Amino acid sequence: xxxxxxxxTTTFSPEGRLHQVEYAIEAINNAGTCVGILxxxxxxMASEKKVTSSLLAPAKSSEKTYKLCQxxxxxxxxxxxxxxxxxxxxxxxxxxxxxxxxEAIPVEQLVExxxxxxxxxxxxxxxxxxxxxxxxxxxxxxxxxxxxQSDPSGNYxxxxxxxxxxxxxxxxxxxxxxxxxxxEDEDEKxxxxxx
Numbered sequence: 001x002x003x004x005x006x007x008x009t010t011t012f013s014p015e016g017r018l019h020q021v022e023y024a025i026e027a028i029n030n031a032g033t034c035v036g037i038l039x040x041x042x043x044x045m046a047s048e049k050k051v052t053s054s055l056l057a058p059a060k061s062s063e064k065t066y067k068l069c070q071x072x073x074x075x076x077x078x079x080x081x082x083x084x085x086x087x088x089x090x091x092x093x094x095x096x097x098x099x100x101x102x103e104a105i106p107v108e109q110l111v112e113x114x115x116x117x118x119x120x121x122x123x124x125x126x127x128x129x130x131x132x133x134x135x136x137x138x139x140x141x142x143x144x145x146x147x148x149q150s151d152p153s154g155n156y157x158x159x160x161x162x163x164x165x166x167x168x169x170x171x172x173x174x175x176x177x178x179x180x181x182x183x184e185d186e187d188e189k190x191x192x193x194x195x
Contacts, residue, residue, distance in 0.1 A: 020122070021122055024128075024130065028132065029168070031077040032047060032165050035171065036075065036137060036162055036163075037175070038145060038147040038161065043138075043146075045073070045075045045135055047062070047076075047077075048064075049063070064077070066083075066087050068110065068136075069098070069104065069105070071138050071140065072090075072094070072105075072139075074090070075164075076134060077166075078130075078152075083132045086130060089113070089114060090110055093105065093110060093114075097110075104140065106142065106143075107138035107148070111156050114136075119154025120154075122152070122153055122154065133151050134148075134149070134150045135149055136149075146158060161176075
């Protein structure tokens with residue numbers, strides 16, 4: 001039955017699902033893991049480097065971490081070719097904004113532009129969703145350091161700590177427990193210092 005609904009990105013199944021978006025999410029779940037953690041004085045991002053064959057020459061640069069502009073970078077999980085298209089869009093938007101307004105683009109506005117582009121590919125016929133998820137990290141003067149996650153449907157959200165790629169659910173559970181525990185320990189130390 002699903003076969004009738006998985007060939008088009010604009011046709012919903014009776015359950016209200018877009019199968020093409022789910023296939024893109026599966027591509028991301030088979031990719032290397034990427035972790036992002038927001039701190040008071042920065043953002044830490046790390047990516048797993050998957051070795052597909054010992055015969056391949058090692059890459060000279062990271063295949064998962066990209067600089068978008070002076071104040072923003074991203075990590076990628078999923079199809080690298082799809083990511084390159086979206087990274088070019090982000091760099092183009094950041095450059096045009098800097099040229100037009102003579103200041104750096106706000107991080108969330110850059111993320112929103114990329115996600116709007118991704119969402120358009122789920123809306124029109126003849127296109128397939130991008131099989132890539134991003135962790136965006138950046139800094140702007142209004143909101144300081146920021147960490148965002150986006151998915152193939154074009155949704156994005158801000159995070160304190162998150163994981164994309166393989167084993168993302170286990171990673172998010174771990175971060176949820178550890179990130180919260182560290183914060184409680186710091187709060188207890190601060191209370192002890194005040195007394």
